[in-house]
Amino acid sequence: MRHILSILLENEAGALSRVVGLFSARGYNIDSLTVSTTEDATLSRMTIVTHGSDEVIEQITKQLNKLIEVVKVIDLNESEHIEREMMLIKVRATGKEREEMKRMADIFRGRIIDVTEKTYTIELTGTSDKLGAFIEAVDRSVILETVRTGASGIGRGERILKI
Amino acid sequence: MQISGAEILVRSLQEEGVEFIFGYPGGAVLEIYDAIFRQNQFKHVLVRHEQAAVHAADAYSRSSDKVGVALVTSGPGATNAVTGIATAYMDSIPMVVISGQVPTPAIGMDAFQEVDMVGITRPCVKHNFLVKDVTELASTIKKAFYIAKTGRPGPVVVDIAKDVTQAKHEFSYPDSVQIRSYVPVTRGHPGQIKKAVGLLLEAKRPYIYVGGGAVQGNAAAEVTELVRLLGVPCTNTLMGLGAYPGSDRQFLGMLGMHGTYEANMAMQNCDVLLAVGARFDDRVISVPSHFLGAPKKIIHIDVDPSSIAKRVKADVPIVGDVKHVLAEMLELLRASSQRPDAQALAAWWQQVEAWRDRKSLWYQPSDELIKPQHVVQTLYEVTGGNAIVTSDVGQHQMWAAQYYKFDRPKQWLNSGGLGTMGFGLPAAIGAQLANPDATVACITGEGSIQMNIQELSTAKQYHTPVKVLSLNNRYLGMVRQWQEFFYGTRYSESYMDALPDFVKIAEAYGHVGMKIENPADVEPAIREAFSQKNRERLVFMDFRTDQSENVFPMVGNGKGLDQMDLPPHMREQGGEAADRDYGNLC
Ligand SMILES: Cc1cc2nc3c(=O)[nH]c(=O)nc-3n(C[C@H](O)[C@H](O)[C@H](O)COP(=O)(O)OP(=O)(O)OC[C@H]3O[C@@H](n4cnc5c(N)ncnc54)[C@H](O)[C@@H]3O)c2cc1C
């Protein structure tokens, strides 16, 4: 099953490689990984989307917690949460496709952020599923380039991950 | 006053109470070696290969309550150390390894003798640091020792750039250390502990399985008290040997791939299992599904949550330090009016004794060929069971584990998790330095000893009078055994041809060499080696042993604990076996 893990870790050189190294060394999957500093410059917040059986996810969580630089790990799946991913997608926009692309971007609440005579670059935010649905919805042949950030997640309501 | 980074390092090590550091110099650590030269608080032991420095430091930790320290130069010095680091990591041994690194401006430039030590060792250390700033050096050393020895112990590498050792700074060593992201647990959950005690008291076929965590966690006394108070049978893993006295009746021997028949049968058939600092290794329980095929309740105490439910789910997981958790269990037991079910326990013991009566460690004695088991038994007798014994990896290691009865923890030092040939001799040197008055024996094979034989020179220089017992079967015996059992006796590259004259080698290094070819000479030779005359000498004993001997019992690949390959005498039918004189087992 797909799990979305939120990790708070020391913002130190090498901490990221420890996390990534752990996944490859132990044969765990990384579907996506995002990381950046937080309001506290000494801490980074990472979101990893992975999949595996309950036993595997339990081991992943424990192994992550074992890393000295990892401060906290939560499995966002354990309760209600919000996840967002951003995609920049460059599409061909000529002739009648130009109008069609604009319409599609609107339907998915995307924004056209760069325009040339022949292309649109669309910014789209949502769950990973929604971004996938957009890609499915447009004709493959018009897609020139896609860049996705990978999912970031946060617990709903009062639930917070902090030290 | 400002002092150099190298001096800061030396002062920090002194603050940590370091007595010995095991190392080998080179360009990136010259500054450090100069600072070592100008101090006399700790001693440096110059090994002949960096791998040996790390094994010696590791065994120094294993055989004491201190943290061993190794020092190596950058590049090849660092890579040579990696096997030693991985060895300590797999067995959860606390250790600090300091490696030199090229100067910070040269990092990443493919500089002379540059390797990414932090990157290379990342998967086989508890933690590692690259020190690029002299102001962080002292606090990093403090952290390194703290991390190495707390929680689940393990090796910590501190890679220090050369310019850091040359830069100047004030020295101040922190009194304590706080790492917000690292807070090891010690106390177990009281509710879980209570549940565990309840389960043990209600058990019909209880069993206690003790691992290396009890040895490292100094919990042998608590283990022993608990086993006796409950009156239950007990087994130790290869790493746990000595945590419960090996010569006691309640001890069923080691379990696992080469465990005794009774230890493995009890493991498979118990109804409540208490696992103490043991990690359900594949060489112990083999296939988890088969192991769990016989239903049982499992209580699992481990300081590392990731050891719990990794291969086998626990019914009562207890995260905590063994010593604390067992002490609390004992307290509850003493306070409780409930006693174990005596009738059930008696029936269980009857079953256990029936298994034990099958004498799975019996072997056919011989007047012509030296039996390796007999060498270990004789060593046990001659040393009164008191020696610190190190071993290498192979058949000899298993015979050492099976036939030397370790009554004390930290008396048996071997590489279990990584299975590193070449561990034995440097480990013996490290253990001897940590325990100057102890008798130290290294049980090895002609294959393994040649992986670090150069350390005979270190032993000479530092007067470590260890006794090396090489069970020379002219084979990479453990490999040969697998080839005999599973590869149709195709002995591919497992025969050791062109062996050197070990007696001459020993003598060339300035030691005593002995070659023993007849069973009748085994005891006199061992007595002589361990006699007063050789007290100050390293004696190398080259025993020409039976080449065809195999280690039994054996749980083959994919087999269950109750599906052991048994030694020939246990495979026989009928009365003959019953009439056998098992005298050589006592
Ligand atoms: C040729 C060969 C054959 C082998 N055959 C066998 C065999 O037949 N039988 C056998 O048993 N092994 C055998 N081994 C060894 C095997 O590979 C493992 O190394 C060994 O079984 C692991 O022992 P352990 O479970 O005690 O764990 P260890 O590796 O000693 O781990 C200790 C556990 O205790 C925990 N711990 C540490 N400190 C504490 C503390 N203070 N409090 C609580 N928990 C703590 C750790 O987190 C860890 O989970 C063999 C090895 C070789 C090379």
Ligand SMILES: Cc1ncc(C[n+]2csc(CCOP(=O)(O)OP(=O)(O)O)c2C)c(N)n1
């Ligand atoms: C460094 C290393 N290389 C290879 C092995 C695989 N291996 C395990 S046991 C063994 C044979 C050891 O031979 P020897 O030291 O003579 O001991 P014996 O089994 O004959 O007692 C080998 C090659 C290992 N454990 N370590």
Ligand SMILES: [Mg+2]
């Ligand atoms: Mg051999």
